[in-house]
Amino acid sequence: MLNVNETVKSIQVQGTAGKESIEFSELFMLFNNKYIEPKAKAFERQLKGDVADGISAGFELLTELVDTWDGTGSFTALFNKSFRNRLINLVESKKAKKRSHNTNYDYSIDYPEQETEQPASRDIFEDPKLHTTFDITVDMQPSLLGLLDKFKEKNPEQGGVIDVMIDFHPDMKKYEKTKLLCEYYGVEEYTPIQKKVSRAKKAFEKFLQQNHFPLV
Structure with missing residues (x-):
């Protein structure tokens, strides 16, 4: 490798x-x-x-x-x-x-x-415990990225996690996603950071809801 x-x-x-x-x-x-x-x-x-x-x-x-x-x-x-x-x-x-x-x-x-068609959405992460879907098509991305920047101002570590996860592409395997998250935290195993990732997702989802960003 x-x-x-x-x-x-x-x-x-x-x-x-x-x-x-x-x-x-x-x-x-x-x-x-x-x-x-x-x-x-x-x-x-x-x-x-x-x-x-x-x-x-x-x-x-x-x-x-x-x-x-x-x-x-x-x-x-x-x-x-x-x-x-x-x-x-x-x-x-x-x-x-x-x-x-x-x-x-x-x-x-x-x-x-x-665009007249409904924008597509994709899963940010495959783990059912961490499952949240954000609309990240280009038409919505400026708003999403702007909110992410604001989120990172108050929650830099959690914002960094979301930054990594937004970069996941549809063909990525689960182990590839966990590897990137481990690299972000500087650890070898995903298990110790699993709760941190989950909390980051929930915090960002709540932040989006508070700012009236549509979750699908």
């Missing part, structure tokens, strides 16, 4: 040659298969089918973070959070470009860019 943090550090030590090393190839394949392609495909509807643009953004981000990561925390968690934000920005950029090319009166009346 590839140790991501140590691999990135090894690539950084090699400097320019690190990008041509076996370590970088292994890192690239791992992130492409587990994170970049699955998450880009999850945004296919919002990207209007331009999954390739999302994948390209993931490749660019991976290279950037390998160059700039300071070695603290989990590189994987940092990438997932950054990639989510980059995909959101890419979607918004496409929407803005579309609006700029459709400024006639017919368009302004019809508003074709607005």
Whole structure:
């Protein structure tokens, strides 16, 4: 099993040659298969089918973070959070470009860019004891992310847990999710932190309800 943090550090030590090393190839394949392609495909509807643009953004981000990561925390968690934000920005950029090319009166009346179908939802975590579902489609994400930022101001540790969990993609296995949570807390086993994760979810769910954010 590839140790991501140590691999990135090894690539950084090699400097320019690190990008041509076996370590970088292994890192690239791992992130492409587990994170970049699955998450880009999850945004296919919002990207209007331009999954390739999302994948390209993931490749660019991976290279950037390998160059700039300071070695603290989990590189994987940092990438997932950054990639989510980059995909959101890419979607918004496409929407803005579309609006700029459709400024006639017919368009302004019809508003074709607005979604008419009910946004999809997905489970944040598979453990039945921790089961809560949030609507995190791109149309709702700005509100959700804004509330998460406010939640983290008062509850930084619990907010960090939710930050990690929002980055889970549909194809992730349960052990992969628990691994990311363990990395966040800096522990080897999930059992000691299970109650903390559960409390964080319940606290955030209550916070969303208090702020009238729809839970589905």
